[in-house]
Amino acid sequence: MTKVALDNVVKRFGRFTALDHVSFTVESGEIFTLLGPSGCGKTTTLRVIAGFENPDEGKVYFDGEDVTPLKPYERGTAMVFQNYALWPHMKVYDNVAYGLKIRKLSPEEIRRRVKWALELVGLSGLEDRYPHQLSGGQQQRVALARALVVEPRVLLLDEPLSNLDAHLRLRMREELVSLQKRLGITTIYVTHDQEEALSISDRIAVMNKGKIEQVGTPEEIYNKPTTLFTATFIGRVTVIEGVITKVIDNALVELKGGDVILRGFIASGTPRPGARAKAVVKMENIHYPPEPGEANRITGRVVVSMYLGWRVHVTVETREGVRASALVSPRNAPKRGDIIELSISPEDTLIFVAD
Amino acid sequence: MSRNSLARIEVFETSVKALPLVFFTTLLILPLASLLYAPFTVTLERGVDVLEGLSSYPFINRRPLGEFIVYSTGEPPKLILSFKDYGVIPNTIIAALIVTALATIIGTAVALILARYTFPGRDAMRIASMIPLLYTPFVNAFVAYKLFGQGGILAEVTGEVLGVSISMQGLAGMIMAQVFMFWPIVYINAFASMIQIDPSVEEQAENLGARGWTLYKTVTIPLALPGIASGAALVFIFSMEDLAAPLAFDVDNVVSIWIVREILAATDISQVSTETLILALMLAVSASAWFIAVRRYISLRQYATAEKGGWKGRRLRRPSPLLLVIIYLLILPWIIVSASHQIGVLVYAFSEDWSGLLPRGFTLSNFSEVLSDERVVRSFRNSFLYASTASLIIALIAVTSAYAVERIGGRLSTVIDVLATIPLAMPGLAVALGILALFGFTVAKGTPLDPFTNPGLYLVLAYAVRKSPFTTRAAFAGLKHVHKSLEEAAMSLGARRPKVVKDITLPLIAINVAGGLLISFVYSVTEVSTSITLGGLNEDQSPVTYIVYDYLTGGYGGGMFIHLAAAIVAMLMALQVAAITFVNLALKQRYAFIGV
Numbered sequence: 001m002t003k004v005a006l007d008n009v010v011k012r013f014g015r016f017t018a019l020d021h022v023s024f025t026v027e028s029g030e031i032f033t034l035l036g037p038s039g040c041g042k043t044t045t046l047r048v049i050a051g052f053e054n055p056d057e058g059k060v061y062f063d064g065e066d067v068t069p070l071k072p073y074e075r076g077t078a079m080v081f082q083n084y085a086l087w088p089h090m091k092v093y094d095n096v097a098y099g100l101k102i103r104k105l106s107p108e109e110i111r112r113r114v115k116w117a118l119e120l121v122g123l124s125g126l127e128d129r130y131p132h133q134l135s136g137g138q139q140q141r142v143a144l145a146r147a148l149v150v151e152p153r154v155l156l157l158d159e160p161l162s163n164l165d166a167h168l169r170l171r172m173r174e175e176l177v178s179l180q181k182r183l184g185i186t187t188i189y190v191t192h193d194q195e196e197a198l199s200i201s202d203r204i205a206v207m208n209k210g211k212i213e214q215v216g217t218p219e220e221i222y223n224k225p226t227t228l229f230t231a232t233f234i235g236r237v238t239v240i241e242g243v244i245t246k247v248i249d250n251a252l253v254e255l256k257g258g259d260v261i262l263r264g265f266i267a268s269g270t271p272r273p274g275a276r277a278k279a280v281v282k283m284e285n286i287h288y289p290p291e292p293g294e295a296n297r298i299t300g301r302v303v304v305s306m307y308l309g310w311r312v313h314v315t316v317e318t319r320e321g322v323r324a325s326a327l328v329s330p331r332n333a334p335k336r337g338d339i340i341e342l343s344i345s346p347e348d349t350l351i352f353v354a355d
Numbered sequence: 356m357s358r359n360s361l362a363r364i365e366v367f368e369t370s371v372k373a374l375p376l377v378f379f380t381t382l383l384i385l386p387l388a389s390l391l392y393a394p395f396t397v398t399l400e401r402g403v404d405v406l407e408g409l410s411s412y413p414f415i416n417r418r419p420l421g422e423f424i425v426y427s428t429g430e431p432p433k434l435i436l437s438f439k440d441y442g443v444i445p446n447t448i449i450a451a452l453i454v455t456a457l458a459t460i461i462g463t464a465v466a467l468i469l470a471r472y473t474f475p476g477r478d479a480m481r482i483a484s485m486i487p488l489l490y491t492p493f494v495n496a497f498v499a500y501k502l503f504g505q506g507g508i509l510a511e512v513t514g515e516v517l518g519v520s521i522s523m524q525g526l527a528g529m530i531m532a533q534v535f536m537f538w539p540i541v542y543i544n545a546f547a548s549m550i551q552i553d554p555s556v557e558e559q560a561e562n563l564g565a566r567g568w569t570l571y572k573t574v575t576i577p578l579a580l581p582g583i584a585s586g587a588a589l590v591f592i593f594s595m596e597d598l599a600a601p602l603a604f605d606v607d608n609v610v611s612i613w614i615v616r617e618i619l620a621a622t623d624i625s626q627v628s629t630e631t632l633i634l635a636l637m638l639a640v641s642a643s644a645w646f647i648a649v650r651r652y653i654s655l656r657q658y659a660t661a662e663k664g665g666w667k668g669r670r671l672r673r674p675s676p677l678l679l680v681i682i683y684l685l686i687l688p689w690i691i692v693s694a695s696h697q698i699g700v701l702v703y704a705f706s707e708d709w710s711g712l713l714p715r716g717f718t719l720s721n722f723s724e725v726l727s728d729e730r731v732v733r734s735f736r737n738s739f740l741y742a743s744t745a746s747l748i749i750a751l752i753a754v755t756s757a758y759a760v761e762r763i764g765g766r767l768s769t770v771i772d773v774l775a776t777i778p779l780a781m782p783g784l785a786v787a788l789g790i791l792a793l794f795g796f797t798v799a800k801g802t803p804l805d806p807f808t809n810p811g812l813y814l815v816l817a818y819a820v821r822k823s824p825f826t827t828r829a830a831f832a833g834l835k836h837v838h839k840s841l842e843e844a845a846m847s848l849g850a851r852r853p854k855v856v857k858d859i860t861l862p863l864i865a866i867n868v869a870g871g872l873l874i875s876f877v878y879s880v881t882e883v884s885t886s887i888t889l890g891g892l893n894e895d896q897s898p899v900t901y902i903v904y905d906y907l908t909g910g911y912g913g914g915m916f917i918h919l920a921a922a923i924v925a926m927l928m929a930l931q932v933a934a935i936t937f938v939n940l941a942l943k944q945r946y947a948f949i950g951v
Contacts, residue, residue: 050847072846079847085840089862098858099848143844150848 001028002062002153002186004049009058011044018044019055020210026154026188027202028063031180033189035197035221036207037233042190045207046156049188051075062153073102078152082159084143086131092118092142093127099150117149120179137168144176148183155180155187161196173200194234198222206230226268228352231280238286238324240279244353247271253351255279258320262296263346269353276354281344286326288314288334290343298324298342302334316340367852368763372771375756378748379774382820383781386789389796390636408630409444413608416442421525431514435505438526440608443634447610450526451594454533459587461534462541465686466579467571469542470549473671474679480687486694487539489931490881492900493907494924496599497917498699499532501709502692504604511712528604533594535693540593541586548582549575581653588649589780592642596782596884602908610634611884614784618791618888623807625796632792639785646780647773700928703921721922730894731902731923738886738898741811742879745818749875752819753826754868758856761834762842779824783884786817790889810889811896817889818879825878829871833864870938877934881927899923 004026011019026032034042047053051072100110121141198218206213225231242257300316312333315325419439503509514520560574617631707716725731756775806813845855890901906920
């Protein structure tokens, strides 16, 4: 059980800063996910932890020990790559046994542990197959077995499920979590899929442009975003730009955007009348038909009505051109051109004041 | 570089980089540099102004001699295409420019037709257009002379049919022969570029209304330009250093012939004139300049070849009737005549006499005669020994260079990249003379290692330098296809780099390297320019291509010896066909013969 810490890590590629003073701590035994859009630096962060990239500044600690100068093969991590990186010239058995042979374990011990690892991922009996004789899901399991069999201090997973089809991805997600909880290996997981991140993680670090935006539990990240980026990146949201007209108390303000007036709670920034701000509301918190107790109201003409199956995505436009979207039950979905009223609770309206 | 990696000296990485650097510096850079050093000291000693020598006759003729076209009355009257003699340096440059221009136009046109059209006979044309790429040292140029030189087949036929006998001589004949020999180099590079163009790129242009020539002019050819340009650069370089065509058409005043004559007449480097050393250096410098310019150009245009294209989605259409007429009346005969150079070698090899229009007397005696000649057998043995020893060195240099560039990177990797590929373009004459200048003039002078007495060793080294790019490129291609994560996965499981290389990298690129080595081996055996210069210095150590040269130039007095030379070259052709077939079929690699 290893605790991982990054302290002000900076990584530049030429003039491009891939990681800009990245710091976070991963508690031992937890699944910690790096989540962000492509190019945000999450894979680079993982590669710095693995030792494939040397940071230009900052340090990496495993259990308080500075591992920054250590080579990848000295760190005791094991990485599962997006493309699995199975060695095509080795059978499943040899792929899984490789790390054990490097550690010079006895042949008997190697056999025992390879058997254990293949059972763990449900691949017993496929020892003599070559990687190209396996399905994508099986290859993924071999890659996982190969990493787990060496009992790494830290397990590093780089978008491990992204090459699988949707069904298999869901199943592997569950298996991965139950395996990790059973073995208790500190796991750092990279993904751009927010649903995946929310469902498997103990904690998530949201990254953007080489920086950490927010670190928190899935609930915190989803419900209490502290930056505008996190608020708009996670989930489906409606954003209304405007000016703060009234500061009711330190937390509650009134924002006017066009002909829409909303009350909401400050998520970041210092509220003052006249300041520019954005109100962010998760679409599922915008209600139609309007709920009686909700103070915020938006009235407009339906300009988009898109059927999604479980919901209908409805966008209304007010007279002054402010747009808001809601996810509406198909049973009472309005039609294009209808004039309707939407309601939002101030508790669900997060205000981000521009600096 | 971060302080972390600076703090720890990486022995493996450093050695992998050092090996090719030391190798190419010792055997390529220093020899070429000493081409400059030697004339400099000689000039100081003798007070001769080298540049003044180079700017006058015979290097530059201020009053060009001869005529472009010679017409003589007679029965039938003769029309002989010739050329003016502008002197050694202008002749070489003018000829190289004309050859490059013609070869580029023809090679690109043939590539476009074979890459984009389907018509009866296309596959046969594709195969026939590869035949001229078989290396047939010297003899093919003598076949060219037989085809359109004085008293050749063209002269006979036109004399009969048109009443005027048309032939070529001198520089004009040399240029024609080189165009025939070298256009397939442009073709093969252009073709490779064209089939790699993502089909959707052309489809998009057609979708927007571009068609026919507009499509080619605006999309296809610009995207294939890197291939065309690298082919053209190689043709220019090969034309400058070619010996076969000037020998066959009896052209003395070109740089290549000038250099060879001087070296073979010398028993010691001090007998080689300073002007000759400068000429060799000029060859080296201009070849490098072309090479580096083209490489920069290509690297700036990497977008041109999308990996996806390939053979799967190739777009073949039917040619219009007019184009079909052009294909059958112009392109097809052109390809047949080109291939007939190689076929002519076989005709010479299997016939008793070919002084008239048609050969006479099928025979195998040419083969039995050369194989019973102790000198020929020894030269074959020498060539195989040199080439296989060189291949061992090449294996090491190629793998380390490719690994250093593709995997280790960092400072000096660009230098290694250039050093490891530039020998492809470096004229062998410059390499040979450089080795003589460095080792014969300074380091090993008078010792048993003096190249003038013991050239075998230097032939091995010269082959290793000159033919390594074939293996380096194969290793490089192999590494490109081995995803870096395969090696990182092993490293993350605790394997150090040497272990990773041994367990993962080498097994995965072994086939590529083996294929490359076979090609390097075959091209070492058929190598010409260093073989006839260094190899001619001590007959006991001569390689087989020197014997071919000797048969054709004097040692045996020319004449009927062309049949014997052709028999040797036919065996070399068989060796190449066997090797290329093996690489393609057994090792399943698509092998491009020559390219930057």
